[in-house]
Amino acid sequence: MYSLTRRAPGGFVLTASWLSTLLLTKAATTTTTSVSIPDPASWVNMFIGTTNGGHVFPGATLPHGMAKPGMDTDSPGDQAGYDADPIYNATGFSQLHDQGTGGGVSLSNFKLWAFAECPVDDSFAACPTSLESRKVLRNILPDGSPDDYAEPGYFASNLSTGIRVELTATRRTALHRYTFPANTANPRLLVDITNDGQMSNTIPVMTLNASTARVIGGADFQASFGPGRYRVYTCVDFLGDGYELGQPTEYGTWLGDSPIKYSVNIAQQYSGFGSQLGALFTFAPNPNGTTSILARAGVSFISTEQACANAEAEIPDFEFDSVRAVARAEWNELLGRIQVGTEGVDNETISLFYSSLYRTHVVPADYTDENPLWNSTEPYYDSFYCNWDTFRALYALMSLHDPVDFSRIVRGMINIQQHEGWLPECRGATQKQWIQGGSNGDPILGEFLVKYYEQAEELNVSTSALYAALLADAEDQPPDWDLEGRQANIWKSLGYIPSDVWEPSGTNTKQVSRTIEYAFDDFAVAQVANILGKTEDAAKYYGRAGNFINVWNPNTTVPGAEYIVGMMQPRFANGTFNYTDPRHCSANDPTQSTCYLNAVNTDGFYESSPLVYSQFVPQDTAKLVELQGGPAAFIQRLDFLFDQHYFDETDEPSMQIPFMYHYANRPGLSTQRARMVINEYFNTSVSGIPGNDDSRAMGTWATFLLAGMYPVPATRQYLLSSPWFPQISFYNPIFNKTTTIIANGFTNNTSGPIYVANVTVDGQPWNSTCYLEWDVFVSGSTVELQLTDDPTIGCGVLPPSLSTGGFD
Numbered sequence: 001m002y003s004l005t006r007r008a009p010g011g012f013v014l015t016a017s018w019l020s021t022l023l024l025t026k027a028a029t030t031t032t033t034s035v036s037i038p039d040p041a042s043w044v045n046m047f048i049g050t051t052n053g054g055h056v057f058p059g060a061t062l063p064h065g066m067a068k069p070g071m072d073t074d075s076p077g078d079q080a081g082y083d084a085d086p087i088y089n090a091t092g093f094s095q096l097h098d099q100g101t102g103g104g105v106s107l108s109n110f111k112l113w114a115f116a117e118c119p120v121d122d123s124f125a126a127c128p129t130s131l132e133s134r135k136v137l138r139n140i141l142p143d144g145s146p147d148d149y150a151e152p153g154y155f156a157s158n159l160s161t162g163i164r165v166e167l168t169a170t171r172r173t174a175l176h177r178y179t180f181p182a183n184t185a186n187p188r189l190l191v192d193i194t195n196d197g198q199m200s201n202t203i204p205v206m207t208l209n210a211s212t213a214r215v216i217g218g219a220d221f222q223a224s225f226g227p228g229r230y231r232v233y234t235c236v237d238f239l240g241d242g243y244e245l246g247q248p249t250e251y252g253t254w255l256g257d258s259p260i261k262y263s264v265n266i267a268q269q270y271s272g273f274g275s276q277l278g279a280l281f282t283f284a285p286n287p288n289g290t291t292s293i294l295a296r297a298g299v300s301f302i303s304t305e306q307a308c309a310n311a312e313a314e315i316p317d318f319e320f321d322s323v324r325a326v327a328r329a330e331w332n333e334l335l336g337r338i339q340v341g342t343e344g345v346d347n348e349t350i351s352l353f354y355s356s357l358y359r360t361h362v363v364p365a366d367y368t369d370e371n372p373l374w375n376s377t378e379p380y381y382d383s384f385y386c387n388w389d390t391f392r393a394l395y396a397l398m399s400l401h402d403p404v405d406f407s408r409i410v411r412g413m414i415n416i417q418q419h420e421g422w423l424p425e426c427r428g429a430t431q432k433q434w435i436q437g438g439s440n441g442d443p444i445l446g447e448f449l450v451k452y453y454e455q456a457e458e459l460n461v462s463t464s465a466l467y468a469a470l471l472a473d474a475e476d477q478p479p480d481w482d483l484e485g486r487q488a489n490i491w492k493s494l495g496y497i498p499s500d501v502w503e504p505s506g507t508n509t510k511q512v513s514r515t516i517e518y519a520f521d522d523f524a525v526a527q528v529a530n531i532l533g534k535t536e537d538a539a540k541y542y543g544r545a546g547n548f549i550n551v552w553n554p555n556t557t558v559p560g561a562e563y564i565v566g567m568m569q570p571r572f573a574n575g576t577f578n579y580t581d582p583r584h585c586s587a588n589d590p591t592q593s594t595c596y597l598n599a600v601n602t603d604g605f606y607e608s609s610p611l612v613y614s615q616f617v618p619q620d621t622a623k624l625v626e627l628q629g630g631p632a633a634f635i636q637r638l639d640f641l642f643d644q645h646y647f648d649e650t651d652e653p654s655m656q657i658p659f660m661y662h663y664a665n666r667p668g669l670s671t672q673r674a675r676m677v678i679n680e681y682f683n684t685s686v687s688g689i690p691g692n693d694d695s696r697a698m699g700t701w702a703t704f705l706l707a708g709m710y711p712v713p714a715t716r717q718y719l720l721s722s723p724w725f726p727q728i729s730f731y732n733p734i735f736n737k738t739t740t741i742i743a744n745g746f747t748n749n750t751s752g753p754i755y756v757a758n759v760t761v762d763g764q765p766w767n768s769t770c771y772l773e774w775d776v777f778v779s780g781s782t783v784e785l786q787l788t789d790d791p792t793i794g795c796g797v798l799p800p801s802l803s804t805g806g807f808d
């Protein structure tokens with residue numbers, strides 16, 4: 001039997017029996033799958049995208065874990081703490097991080113730090129405790145990279161002070177091990193209460209226990225991408241690794257660069273916003289050998305008591321190696337549900353695949369029982385940063401192999417809607433953050449229900465609560481649509497968001513891209529209404545799903561390329577169009593606009609050009625083909641986007657563009673473009689992703705493109721191409737079924753046929769080379785693709801669109 005809570009609700013106790021249960025679970029899984037990658041964790045390169053703005057978190061975490069201990073650096077690109085460029089100093093090892101985000105640095109709270117020696121005869125009072133004074137470089141390896149190592153659930157680094165740091169984690173607790181250089185007379189450990197990534201603390205509290213060395217504390221901090229502040233707590237304990245640590249030989253608090261011996265709380269020292277405060281201990285070294293000290297840091301958004309209770313329950317015995325082994329086993333069980341054939345596949349591709357898949361499970365984070373805003377027995381997830389990045393593809397990936405985590409995320413989202421009125425959009429650190437476009441939670445719920453309607457009850461998802469949550473987004477205008485929901489009233493009355501109507505409850509901006517997204521959001525509502533048998537609602541929302549056409553100006557052309565006719569454009573309430581240059585917000589924008597939230601935004605578009613947004617109507621791509629002049633003109637426009645650099649590989653609105661040739665009956669061109677995206681923009685280097693990971697959107701994209709698929713979210717269809725592997729299989733623990741896609745004729749990654757000539761499902765001919773039905777994955781089928789060298793081969797049956805008969 002699968003377990004509905006892969007992680008026990010109150011946090012699990014680490015025991016040998018728990019570990020063997022996990023390993024048995026894994027063994028059970030592997031018997032149902034043809035396994036060629038028994039240890040996928042060994043293929044995960046944790047450092048992809050950890051410099052040059054990738055903002056990837058390489059530290060230790062469980063799948064969707066809350067505790068994410070990792071190294072923080074003084075890099076300006078330290079959104080996830082770490083930077084792989086060795087010119088940056090380490091500043092601490094903090095307990096909470098995000099994954100691949102922009103905005104201000106999120107979280108990075110409660111840094112720990114170790115001193116092997118302090119100035120002035122190694123004196124306590126002279127220890128350089130502030131972040132600026134204590135920071136040091138890492139050791140640098142002969143190849144010029146820093147001496148850092150990471151694998152799923154584990155991170156290690158050798159600092160230039162000779163101190164080795166290792167990190168691992170359970171759901172809400174971090175475990176650190178600091179190994180000091182030989183002959184360290186006074187091993188010292190520091191707890192930093194106040195320095196989050198933005199140095200934004202107020203109202204810090206902290207006390208230390210002089211005999212046990214327990215530190216409890218917390219503070220208020222600034223959210224990363226929104227107006228809110230949050231409060232978070234920690235509880236830190238120390239234990240000698242292989243020796244009796246004893247009581248600290250010296251202890252005190254510190255303020256800035258001043259350790260204050262024998263002081264045990266910071267209440268008197270706090271001097272204002274940005275004060276740096278914490279605790280400092282000296283311990284006796286190990287008389288029998290190497291001095292290694294374990295530090296266990298529980299975290300909680302509720303209280304210091306809960307932070308301590310979490311730590312004691314999850315890591316009672318400070319057993320570093322078994323915590324690390326459990327984390328790795330959890331990752332292997334999850335990643336191993338997708339298996340790839342490796343014959344003819346180079347190691348780089350296998351590593352790119354599992355590393356990308358790994359990143360898709362770092363967030364959102366399971367904060368169940370850590371919601372400070374209301375009590376509930378439902379799961380609570382956080383770090384949706386943002387749904388705008390992930391609604392397009394990520395959850396359709398989870399549908400394939402991870403329905404249980406997906407269902408828990410959905411339950412958490414519904415619970416938020418029930419308490420706050422609208423679904424979360426860009427939630428971080430328990431706060432509402434800025435929306436980027438539509439109510440992008442809707443297609444996530446739609447994706448779940450379309451795929452798992454029949455299992456919803458078994459997965460404890462209330463279909464009526466899910467539908468009510470969708471209706472709230474679709475119908476109820478919130479007090480501030482920059483934080484949740486939509487500009488619903490005018491959407492309902494006009495069927496688009498006009499450029500020239502100002503309402504008090506939100507910003508009048510990105511009107512065209514919001515119109516396009518609201519239409520897709522309503523498509524998701526319609527899909528759910530349809531399944532629930534709400535015929536009238538379904539008709540209403542399918543109708544609204546067609547509203548994208550209200551911002552289509554059939555006469556707009558591209559300067560210099562007047563053969564491209566018709567464009568999404570801003571429109572006034574009186575029905576006339578304004579004009580935004582189709583090149584706006586692109587690499588070819590003569591005005592070089594950024595089109596981010598901070599831009600002067602009368603142009604109507606967010607982070608991508610009118611040309612790109614004119615391709616984003618997943619619910620009715622057939623209509624776009626028609627509006628854009630038919631298949632030949634559509635292909636010409638797609639080619640123009642790629643050849644003239646309008647396709648923007650760093651930003652999500654372009655993600656589906658490589659596969660759009662399918663809808664013009666030229667899937668071979670999609671295969672070529674999709675492979676180009678992998679070849680040019682993804683690799684396993686530290687700069688191996690385009691832009692930042694965008695909260696795992698880029699990891700999702702690479703995973704799908706390598707699998708030879710791309711989803712149509714909130715539908716039962718996956719667009720199909722050929723995988724980079726001779727076969728790929730997906731194990732689904734709810735169905736207890738494995739679906740295998742076999743690429744007959746596959747030679748290797750660099751040569752041989754790559755186009756799909758025909759498809760059979762369980763030996764029966766399937767009538768399209770361009771898409772698969774979800775049923776294939778429900779029943780655990782064998783899908784055989786016959787590959788060919790001929791790029792002109794067509795689809796047979798084209799993938800569905802609203803205007804060509806709709807979706808089943």
Ligand SMILES: *[C@@H]1O[C@H](CO)[C@@H](O)[C@H](O)[C@H]1NC(C)=O
Pocket residue numbers: 001002032736
């Ligand atoms: C899953 O399916 C396999 C056979 O494919 C079977 O041996 C096993 O008992 C099934 N597990 C459950 C929980 O039904």
Ligand SMILES: *[C@@H]1O[C@H](CO)[C@@H](O)[C@H](O)[C@H]1NC(C)=O
Pocket residue numbers: 074087088089132135136137
């Ligand atoms: C690293 O720290 C040293 C010492 O404080 C400082 O001189 C150097 O500029 C720092 N490196 C960077 C990249 O900030």
Ligand SMILES: *[C@@H]1O[C@H](CO)[C@@H](O)[C@H](O)[C@H]1NC(C)=O
Pocket residue numbers: 147148149156157158164
């Ligand atoms: C750090 O140093 C230790 C001991 O010399 C070594 O075993 C380890 O591989 C080094 N690198 C990391 C990242 O731990």
Ligand SMILES: *[C@@H]1O[C@H](CO)[C@@H](O)[C@H](O)[C@H]1NC(C)=O
Pocket residue numbers: 242243244245286287288
């Ligand atoms: C050092 O080793 C001795 C002999 O095994 C042991 O009795 C003692 O407790 C150890 N010291 C510490 C601090 O662990």
Ligand SMILES: *[C@@H]1O[C@H](CO)[C@@H](O)[C@H](O)[C@H]1NC(C)=O
Pocket residue numbers: 347
């Ligand atoms: C590819 O990886 C396998 C397994 O780790 C290893 O045995 C093999 O040497 C690698 N091949 C190359 C060319 O690096």
Ligand SMILES: *[C@@H]1O[C@H](CO)[C@@H](O)[C@H](O)[C@H]1NC(C)=O
Pocket residue numbers: 372373374375
């Ligand atoms: C949750 O329940 C606890 C225990 O009853 C209570 O102390 C706490 O105030 C409640 N939290 C909220 C946000 O209602």
Ligand SMILES: *[C@@H]1O[C@H](CO)[C@@H](O)[C@H](O)[C@H]1NC(C)=O
Pocket residue numbers: 553554555577
């Ligand atoms: C597009 O051009 C045609 C022909 O000139 C005109 O009839 C139509 O009103 C124009 N549409 C818009 C939205 O400007």
Ligand SMILES: *[C@@H]1O[C@H](CO)[C@@H](O)[C@H](O)[C@H]1NC(C)=O
Pocket residue numbers: 500572573574575576
């Ligand atoms: C429509 O509204 C715009 C902007 O408010 C205005 O400039 C334009 O003159 C109006 N056109 C008509 C036909 O009323």
Ligand SMILES: *[C@@H]1O[C@H](CO)[C@@H](O)[C@H](O)[C@H]1NC(C)=O
Pocket residue numbers: 499500578579580602603
């Ligand atoms: C019409 O578009 C221009 C160019 O983007 C812009 O400057 C102007 O503010 C827009 N007018 C309105 C009413 O939005």
Ligand SMILES: *[C@@H]1O[C@H](CO)[C@@H](O)[C@H](O)[C@H]1NC(C)=O
Pocket residue numbers: 344747748749750751752
């Ligand atoms: C791929 O297969 C072709 C044809 O068999 C062969 O010539 C080529 O060397 C292979 N390439 C690699 C990298 O294995």
Ligand SMILES: *[C@@H]1O[C@H](CO)[C@@H](O)[C@H](O)[C@H]1NC(C)=O
Pocket residue numbers: 757758765786787788
């Ligand atoms: C599938 O394609 C192969 C290669 O083009 C061809 O030999 C075979 O007849 C095709 N099968 C069907 C059912 O069309």
Ligand SMILES: *[C@@H]1O[C@H](CO)[C@@H](O)[C@H](O)[C@H]1NC(C)=O
Pocket residue numbers: 766767797
């Ligand atoms: C394609 O095949 C499926 C399954 O046999 C069938 O339901 C569907 O009607 C077919 N589509 C067309 C357009 O023939």
